[in-house]
Amino acid sequence: MKFHHTELPGALVITPEPIADERGSFFENLRTEALSEEIGRPFRPAQINYSVSRRNTLRGLHGVRNPPGQAKYVTCVRGALRDIMVDLRLGSPAYGKYVVTELTAAGGTALYIPEGFGHGFLSLTDDTCISYVLGTAHVPGTQIDINPLDPELNLPWGFDEFPLISAKDAAAPTLAEVRAQGLLLEYTD
Template sequence: MRIAETGVPGAYVVTPEQITDERGNFYEALRSEEFERVTGRPFVPVQINYSVSRRNTLRGIHGVAIPPGQAKYVTCVRGALRDIVVDLRVGSPTFGHHETNVLDADSGRSVYVPEGVGHGFLTLTDDACICYALSSAHVPGTQIDINPLDRDLALPWGFAEPPLLSEKDRAAPTVAEAMSAGTLATWSEANGGAHPVML
């Protein structure tokens, strides 16, 4: 597999090398020791989630507070989607910057989203299915939501008509509002520094 860091530090695109014959194909989606060797970051999944969405569904931008923190290994296993990661780590040299990739079942390409980085996607096909391998189990009340249509972020979703959004995502705060509320992790916290005290 080819592992390449994106413009958001700590976020990687992983492209598998496929073995193809008349039956179809085979590839490794993740090999933890190879991922750690290339990136210097261990990744051991402890929870796996799937979501299925109709075409032009927009989900995100989502993250998890630190603590507990959560890294994601995201793969489209059916259909196709436009995937975006956003640096939400206050003090990061690329705070507010984003990286866009098309993930589709044919390529098997995946995106690794480190702690403190937000993630969202727009489905490009009907019945698109995305798989999240997660470094920590879900803890109620720790999710961070950022409005995916935040004008300051100006994310290039590329939709031709208004996307289907949940009420939660539609009502989510902007990055500026989340910063003012103190809900975003700092660059230091996301990279192994001291965790803030949760009140």
């Protein structure tokens, strides 16, 4: 695996190094020891989730309050998606900035999304499946939802037709409203 640091402090894009032959290919998707060394602290999977979506489904923008906080290791296991992670940590030099990454099952690219970030994606194919390896288990009532179409963020989802979006995500507050509620994590080096 190769780790690529993004302009968002602590956020990584991880690309595999496939071994291919006439049968197909093989690659490591996650090695927790290597990831922990790269981020400078332990990453211990506490929960693994999968989400399956039809083409042009927009999910997000989601984060988790601290405590418990929640780092994510995200990869596409079927289909293709446009992933956006946003630094929502107050005081971060990259606050409000985002990284867009196309993830495909065939490519195997993964993302490490630190605590305090927002995350969402647009599915580009039918039956797209995304895997979330979570650093903490889900705690009901701690999720932060931000409207993925918030004009302040102006995220480049890249859809041609208005996407399928849940009523919860469509009615989610703006980043300014979430910030005013005091729900965002403070940035620390």
